Amino acid sequence: MEWLGLQFTTQLPENGQVILDCAHNPFLVWLAYVVACTAGFATLGMTERIGHVEKPASQRLWRWVGAGCLAGGIWAMHFISMLAFQVPIEIQYHLPTTLVSLIFALTASWLALQTLSHPHLNFWQYLRAAVWIGLGIATMHYVGMAAMRSVATAYYHPALFALSIVIAIGASLAALLISSHLRDGSGAFHLLLKYTASLVLGAGIVSMHFTGMAALNLVLPDNSLQPLPGDNNHLQLGLTVAVMTLLIIGSSISAALADKKLQIKDCDLQRVNTLVSQLDQARLSLQQVAHYDALTNLLNRRGFNQLFAEKLIEKTNEAGRLAVLFLDIDHFKRINDSLGHDAGDELLKVLADHIRGSVRSHDDVVARFGGDEFCILIGLHDPEEARHMAQRIMLKMKDPIELAGRSMVMTTSIGISLFPEDGKTCEELLKNADLALYQSKGSGRNGLHFFSPHMKARATLELQLEEELRHALREDDGLMLYYQPIYDLKTGQVTKLEALIRWQHPVHGLLAPDRFIAIAEANGLIAELDDWVLRKACEDLAELSRQGCEELIIAVNCSPLNLAREELVDEIEHALRVAGVAPQRLELEVTENALMGNLAKTLVLLRQIRALGVSLSIDDFGTGYSSLAYLKRLPLNTLKIDRSFIQDIPKATQDMEIVQAIIVMAHSLHLQVVTEGVETFEQYDFLERLGCDFVQGHLLSRPVPLVELLPVLNEINQRKDSLSVSPLSLARAQKSLPPMQTHQLCGQSADRCG
Template structure:
């Protein structure tokens, strides 16, 4: 209904009635009274009567209208109150976006989504858009635009919204656009729900379902009446029954009959009183096989605390039982060779020593170690290594008699216990074992030659208990290896003292790393032709609080053997780079500082990342750092070394081969190495210029390096005539006591060494 038409209609009716009243009333009065005074009187009264009647009609109409309006206002206010109460009660956020003004109405529920007080809500569109998660922003806005464009029937999207507490809440938003008659969007209205908790529950349920389906343990779910309602794939794998074969049946179909009624009574008592039971139980597979299970059963209750289901989780113990039997064998036997292991060896040593004490006899313990067995594993693989170990064990067994007991201690180490033997019997057995290794072993058709080193400890002369006897045999084995391998050695007290010293140095060295007792000294490297200092080599020193400066020859071998050299090298690298950076900042001109890399650090992974990290931390340009790798370290694994050196070269550091001439490299391999320098070992410099062999080697290395575009550094230059010889044969650089001893950084002398004088002819 249109208001202006209704008002016009009422006015027209009023006008018609008024005109009709005027005309008809005047005509009636004219007929009734004519032109008398009475006529004039009634004409005047008629006006007032018309006014009274119309006023009464107007009153009635206005009264009726005002009552309707009041009722409409009351109904509207009541409806608005109901709407507000509904909005207050609804947890979801309701929004109404006016697309013409870009203003948004947010319900009180939306304030809870934001974590804002209700009075802080505005009608700004940016209040919502600014809180969208950066990763969800583009997709969410695109979904709104797609619905506005009519590409989707309704808005339905999920996104994250920033809460006032700093967290993001997952929101599910649904809405619909309202358009005018021409199809233009006027507003969009919708509702937003916080689904963070629901999403977490859904994730939990998906994870639980994934665990249920993928776990290796069998799962069985029954209802309150004990009817199977669900099983997982592992149940089928373990029992042999498919889900269709057991669903709707009682778990008693799996019983083996090995447990009696008392067993099950105790199980149900635990379930009803404690809500859980676990233990070992024997069940029967579909094939009829009876097998052991470890089973855990738990009662499941709903939110009202009512029992609804039982869940049984079980694992097949067949392999465990089988392994226990095998373990009983492995406890005393080596699995590869079947020989007694270390535990059984100790028992046999104790028996032999007890027998010797009773009989007043003697015996011996021989510990054998295969020489360079690691090379077999590295070159042929561990499978070939295992075959070789088995072949060695068999050959050793053939060399021994009934008075001997052979055992494998682990890896490539064996032991022999000799009972009631004299010392010469032990040496004879040791020699026989050495000779048994002369013939080759054939592994996969390939001949392999092996040798062993043996350590011999006698009882009761060398030890009266098992531990000391083993220690003394190990000490003798170490001596046999140190003397060149493929030999045997007897224990002596001096060996024990040396071993104790080794242990003490290792323990003190570990503490030295923790107590910051290590120092970095620097030895200058001079350009031989000019005498100019061009660089330095970083060398580690140990300042012991009681022993003073510990010689490197005393602790470096221990560090290499114990593996501590890796930590020491890494520490020296970092300290050296910091010092180079400091010198550069002081304006000291030098071309490089060399840092030695042990074979352990060089051949382990992550070296390039370690060097790159130190350079970045210290701010040192890479070309100032020179890394020295020994020739033997490079040749341990040529392919790996080539890759390692190439990565370091790409990093920009300098590379040098240290101790060149002492290893076993080939020119074919050397030419592939991306190095900058060769360092002639000081053993070839010591005899210069008089020793013709040293002179020939030095000249050959210099010529070889120059022909390959490499620089040459001579180590151990201690005399002027050595420096003069090297200058004459164009050696690039030299270091040694002639140029300067290793010193702390604060005592470094950066002055050039005066040129040596020409000392005449030298022998080649």
């Protein structure tokens, strides 16, 4: 039977025919196996390169290189194996047919590499490709066999022929599966697997070839066998082909390894470039975070100071001028407290845009220092330019802003310092602008002020007073209490005293509270100061008891800031217990606005104080914003009318009506009434006629220290008869009173601790 030019037979002829005895050169067989293994290793390497390169052109290049290595290796293995084939007749090979077999090998190899270029194929796709590749390799083999030219007739055993094709397909499938699994990986174990896989692939390729050779039988007629010539160069030719093939495959493998190293270096370089880029981005981000405000995208304090220093150097060299504008949004805290911090942040963004839109050019520097503080740095020729810009900002601020469903108008206070007049350094100019801002806020806000030297002097004095006040509290040195009698109009006796703090300063002399109370409140000293007053008043009350004044009550002022402290109740209880004084002899005076600040929390605190037995008095009544609805809820004992309603009586008819209304209202709420600031007998007579309970003022006595108090009390208590006779007698009695000294420590607005 003949098929595709090949003769198949299962039983060779017996008569008149000679079956040639064939053998193979062991060395060339081994050499063919080495070439096949090398081709398999190269195929695995090229598959790996195809999977790792990214450019399509590079993938095509390595696909063709791999196909060439595999085809050359298979074809060279076949050629060397044929040279190893030893028969007792002369065999020649038809060159064109041999080259055609090489084309089949190349086609099968290209199909194999093309299949391996797809990383995600299932088993059936690999099997289909293996069938075509195996058929191609088998075709290459049998076309190469057909190139043999000799006097013998070639017969093929069908079973072995079919087995060789099956081996070719199986070897192809094994090569595809092994290559697909070994395309990724690294390390010594991965390399060991590649070597092992190469040996298996080489064995498969060689097995296919020699199975095909086992299917071959050469038959000659009888008496036609002739001796072969002695020269046989098959070994030399086989070595030459093997060396050339190995050199070509080795060069390809070396090129693949070199390309892999270059790719690794490129990847490393790309990673380095990416890292450098990320570092640059991180540096820019850090610079943005370090120098810019995240909320408004304006410069922050650090970024502002850096530009400020550069501008100072520039203007110093040019003999130019600068202005620093320090801005603070008026009452901004109320926005956060009422609408929340998110609404406050949105408002800050809008205000930042207003400020940014009010500056003249990019040369003007705008920064947010934190909270609601902004700062602007501008170059100028005339100080009025800074004033005009500040006014422009203040006008822009008054534009209505829609926020949380409300339309609101904000104002700003501005302080301005000038370079070089007000300072030569960043710190000095900023500090002076801040002092000017403080002056603007102290003057009623919504205004602007330029720095002046007296501001610095005042700030220096306040700082010095703060340090010395801390020392005075720590060492209990210089602070003292003065007491002003409170006269009971019904009994004609002094039944209460108001404790008023004084500070005997070593340089400035005796200081009234208005010189240091604000400093204490601004620097966190007011709680300690109030506690000192409370303890000292209780000690003096105990001393007065020992001197026979067991019924006197002392009223102590409480700062609005201290009234918000929960520790106040414990401090009052401790002071009373240590001094051994009954709580009923202590009265706590709190201002009207302090009570209204946080009514719910204040009510709890006041009830705790009343539970101790301490009386409560509302001070400066009429100057705040309390209402009857709130007033009747407070656990008060006494209401104190502010001196501003008394000072113009009897000339001010309206004030007289207000005082009368307050007394009637207080009595209806079961509150006793104290009127402070009584300085004339007309005022005394008016209050007595209205039914006021107590009076206090310079008509009776100025505040005096404890050592001078008893004679003053005795004198006032002895005036009962003369104070109730007639206006003429009152006038005579007035002449006998001590000098009022109205200009020294006498203002009621100053005679307060809070």
